[in-house]
Amino acid sequence: MNFEEIKKYWEDRAAGDSSAQSTTQDFYLREIEYNVLLEKIQKYSPDSVADVGCGDGRTTARLAGKLPNVLFSGFDYSLFMVENARHNSLTEELSNIQFDQLDICAGLKETFDLIYTTRCLINLPSWDLQKIAIDNIHGALSIGGVYLMVENFIEGQKNFNQVRKNYGLSEIPIREHNFFFQRDRLFDYIDGRFKIDEEVNISSTYYLMSRVIYSKICAETGQQPDYFDDHHRFAAGLPFAGEFGPVRLICLKKL
Ligand SMILES: C[S@@+](CC[C@H](N)C(=O)[O-])C[C@H]1O[C@@H](n2cnc3c(N)ncnc32)[C@H](O)[C@@H]1O
Known part of the structure; x- marks a missing residue:
């Protein structure tokens, strides 16, 4: 899909759904992301925070509610997403x-x-567009500012699919509106722009449980996988270990 098709995909999705699953079906992955973001924002104690691509704004609003002395700005290119986000935060009176x-x-x-x-x-x-976005984020950070990058990487995707294969499960493809990062290429590019403060694969144990063990149980018992199943719920609380999931957190300090 090209840029305009992807933008339309998100506009359509936001127009038709303002629920907590309007930005991803994977509710518990968002729980993991919220928990790591809260921990890291508390660690860096900024006065101002921007959530770029905030979607329905639920994560932004939860963080703003938890950290009332920090000013939060949520941005999204989809007008419907922004409207849903405004509506969601209004109900919380932030x-x-x-x-x-x-x-x-x-x-x-x-x-x-x-x-x-x-x-x-x-x-x-x-x-090329991802590099422009990274440059724009870098340019909008104050001196010593921090970019918390929670994005998907091809390496972790390949790794958990290899484990799925070992279990006789089919490959989960990358969605057609997504273009995952390559870790080495990214690190070459940010060298000189950012210092890497911390890096962790936040989806590895979660994916091993939800996309391998639970998927195998579903395949053997004929169940339809359910994002709200207890395997997902409990997997979201596991410690982070390994490189078997696509989503990683990279804490980058502006140089
Ligand atoms: C997978 S959703 C994630 C939303 C939110 N961050 C969350 O965790 O639920 C991706 C979001 O990024 C937004 N987005 C994609 N490209 C963008 C761009 N170039 N500028 C701003 N927002 C963008 C989409 O509209 C969508 O809301």
Whole structure:
């Protein structure tokens, strides 16, 4: 899919669904992401935070509710997503949050102490566009600012699919609106722009449980996999270990 087709995909999805699954079916993956974001935002203690590609704004609003002294700005290029996000945060009566429509490839207009993305840049259909987005995030960070990158990588995707194969399960393909990062290529590019403060695969144990063990149980018992099954719920609480899932957190400090 090209840029416009992907943008339309998200507009259509937001127009037809404002539920907690409007940005991903995988509810418990968002729980993992929320928990690591909260921990890292507390660690870096910024005054201002931008959530780029905030989707329905639920994660942004939860963080803003938990951290009332931090100013949160949520951005998304889909107007329907922004409207859903505004609606969701209104019901929580938060005064430290705002949402605006913005395409990260066009750049941010203000500076922030901390910027994060959760599975946003994988919706840009080329490495060239992803590099523009990374440059724009870098340019919008204050001196010493932090970029928390929560994005999908091809290496972890291949690794868990190899385990699935060993269990006689079919490969889970990358969705046609997604373009995953290659770790080495990314690290070459950010060298000189950012210092890597921390890096962890936050989806490895979760994927081994949900996409291998639970998938195998479903295949053998004829069950339809359910994102709200207890295997997902309990897997979300496992410690992080290994490289068997696509989603990683990389904490990047602006140089
Ligand atoms: C997979 S969803 C993730 C949403 C949210 N971060 C979450 O964790 O639920 C990706 C979001 O990124 C947004 N997005 C994709 N490309 C974008 C761009 N170039 N600029 C701003 N938002 C973008 C989409 O509209 C969508 O809401």
